[in-house]
Amino acid sequence: DSGVTQTPKHLITATGQRVTLRCSPRSGDLSVYWYQQSLDQGLQFLIQYYNGEERAKGNILERFSAQQFPDLHSELNLSSLELGDSALYFCASSPSPSNEQFFGPGTRLTVL
């Protein structure tokens, strides 16, 4: 158990819908990262927050957005969902940027 929690574990929804994935980092970690794992793209970095501020952005679609709240938990919002958005979404946390990242168990999103 890494100490990073993600909810929900599984999510099934339809195309065009919007969903929110939630992540609670390890106690004391200020940085939160989001990754997408799909069969065709592999593991891809989406976005990073540090103490509430966006620090780095990867291959994140405009339909996706994220934020980190004052209590340091983070949410990833996915809207206008497409079949291709079906994937495993991981959250990771670290004490500070460029420290080792601890991954949560992931949220499996299925878009039908």
Next chain:
Amino acid sequence: AQSVTQPDIHITVSEGASLELRCNYSYGATPYLFWYVQSPGQGLQLLLKYFSGDTLVQGIKGFEAEFKRSQSSFNLRKPSVHWSDAAEYFCAVEGAGSYQLTFGKGTKLSVIP
């Protein structure tokens, strides 16, 4: 841009045999290097990391990796594989100041009893 290549998609070894998983990276300077393991239906667990210093790093579960700057490689090794090592292994790099991990495509390890 940084990139990671894991040339072996799938490797099968017998229990008790030695293991080497290959990883090559592309980055202008010396990056931070990581190996993660993912068991079916699980998240990623850090096996070991290299930031600087000794180029041979020891990790958990009996794994080690060697950083070779001249070959841009960071291969993962284990002298004797156990059935419980069957999983997918990911090599990752982080460029200094990039704050993001770039992963290889992964190598799936199967272990024959």
